[in-house]
Amino acid sequence: MTPRARDEHVQPGSAGIDGSAGLYVHIPFCLTRCGYCDFNTYAGLEHLAGAYLEGLTLESDLAAPEWRDHTFVSVFFGGGTPTMLPSERLGDLLGSLRRRFSFDPAAEITVEANPDTVDGRALAGLLASGVGRLSLGVQSFDPAVLVSLERVHSPQSARTAFAAARSAGFQNVNLDLIYGANGETLESWRRTVEEAVALEPDHLSCYALTVEPSTRLGRKVAAGMVPPPDPDLQADMYHVACDLLGAAGYEHYEISNWATPGRRCLHNMGYWQGRPYLGLGAGAHSHRDGRRWWNVRPPRQYLDLLDGGELPIGGEERLSxxxxxxxxxxxxxxxxxxxxxxxxxxxxxxxxxxxxxxxxxxxxxxxxxxxxxxxxxxxxxxxxxxxxxxxxxx
Ligand code: SF4
Incomplete structure (x- = not known):
């Protein structure tokens, strides 16, 4: 949902410590493709959803024996937009993962969601299936900034989704925000952070917009149609976030992340602490014992390899x-x-x-x-x- 939030962007450290591990599950479907996004995700590929879920089960079967000695302390359904799938299917998938891997009883289980893809019924379903943490891709409360980012949701749908999450019983909700879009002013960003704080989420991620050359935004910037983000303005925006979130009692526990006490994201902490992790799904990355590897990115190729009984590995490396x-x-x-x-x-x-x-x-x-x-x-x-x-x- 947000640059730098995905494990394909976070580089792992050394091997883990105590047999604990994280599990990342990539769902590569989105309503539309946002202009700045370079994640492995696709609009209009929903017809593959059923086969993709079967593929995740096949991959789990193939991977599970190698992870028998690990206990998963966190599970993160990211994408893409996992909530493009019905909550019942996500619940079934979680159940199937539980049967194949060893989960810590208190495992943190997160699902990323786009505000337009959740309602009270879906959220209640997720909660009932054991999902305890919701990460909402809000990005901004300024409609003009959302248009600039080519997001399809409105500020109101973000507020509605947040309220629905609380009503459903979610006690651990993250809001993702992005700063530095074309046309966003310091004042607009300040109002976005203030509005986010007013909702009292448990966790906030604030990311500086980056321009990746392969994206629509990257091509517009290269063609001179859109200016690149101003690094000085983004630095000022970062300091506004530090000031406002600090004053509101959030702990700034990582460059782009703030949390109320006890609500740090355990899954992402694992990446930063060097805990091993297994990534399932198209393009997902894994890391263990100094080796990292990643799956092929195209969902169709991912499924074809699994149909042939192979792990869909696209490459690997060892660090010096x-x-x-x-x-x-x-x-x-x-x-x-x-x-x-x-x-x-x-x-x-x-x-x-x-x-x-x-x-x-x-x-x-x-x-x-x-x-x-x-x-x-x-x-x-x-x-x-x-x-x-x-x-x-x-
Ligand atoms: S919703 Fe998130 S993952 Fe999907 S295209 Fe937009 S930024 Fe990328």
């Missing part, structure tokens, strides 16, 4: 020790808990602490709000100082 070390730094520094200070040579972080970009918290080093804004650059600067240091382990 140096790459793993850099990645562990990047992932660790994304989150507010930071990294053990000993991962860096003495004094390496001092200039950044003095500049207010990082701070020491006990024996850990973490980025400040300002530092998180330039996390990638900081990690490169830190990584330049860890030559010869053992890559941080599990």
């Amino acid at each position: 020790d140096a790459e793993r070390a850099t990645e562990r730094l990047l992932l660790g520094l994304r989150v507010a808990d930071g990294i053990p200070a000993q991962w860096l040579p003495d004094g390496r972080a001092t200039p950044f602490v003095e500049d207010g970009l990082a701070e020491r918290r006990g024996d850990r080093l973490a980025l400040t709000d300002r530092g998180m804004l330039v996390a990638n650059e900081l990690v490169l600067a830190f990584a330049a100082g860890i030559g010869g240091v053992e890559p941080p382990g599990p």
Whole structure:
């Protein structure tokens, strides 16, 4: 639903710690294709839904023996728009996964939804099947910004969907927001964040719009029809989010994520902490024991491989020790808990602490709000100082 929210964009770290794992299930159907989206998702492919659900079951059967020694502490149905499928089908799918994999009894189970694809009945059905967390792709409460993003829902349908989720009994609801669309002003973004806060969600993800060359937006920007996002304005927008959400009591626990106490997203925390994960579905990524692999992206090819009794793997890679070390730094520094200070040579972080970009918290080093804004650059600067240091382990 939102750039950077999907595991195909989040790079994993080192192997997990205690036999726990995350499960990602990709549903590649959408009502329409938003102009900025580069996810593996398709409009007009719903006729494949039945076969696709069968494919997920086949893939689960093939993958399950390799994951027998893992307990899944989180399940994330992402896409695409999982709620394009009837809630009964999603419930059946969840039941089928439960029969094939070992789930922690308290597993966090999230479904992403577009506001226009849920109503009270569907939401009650999801809750009854064990889904406890809903992530709504709201993006903005400014109608002009939604048009600019080519979103099909309205601010009112987002409010209605949120109210329906609460009425149905969801106690853990995330709102996804995007800032930096063409035409969005700082004031408009401020009103969006204020309106989001007024709804009192449990979790908010605020992403800076990025322009991917392969998208419709990317082509318009390349042709000079639309200006690219202004990085200075996006930085100001980020700080508005930090200020308003901090004042409202949300913990800024990751660059783009804020939560009320106890409501951090366990599934995404797993990516940042290096917990192994299995991705099921077209284009889904997996990671375990230093190896990562991904499925073929076209749903038809995904299904054909499974019909032939094969896992639909499209590629794989292993990271070198140096790459793993850099990645562990990047992932660790994304989150507010930071990294053990000993991962860096003495004094390496001092200039950044003095500049207010990082701070020491006990024996850990973490980025400040300002530092998180330039996390990638900081990690490169830190990584330049860890030559010869053992890559941080599990
Ligand atoms: S709804 Fe989300 S996944 Fe679907 S096209 Fe739009 S941004 Fe992409």
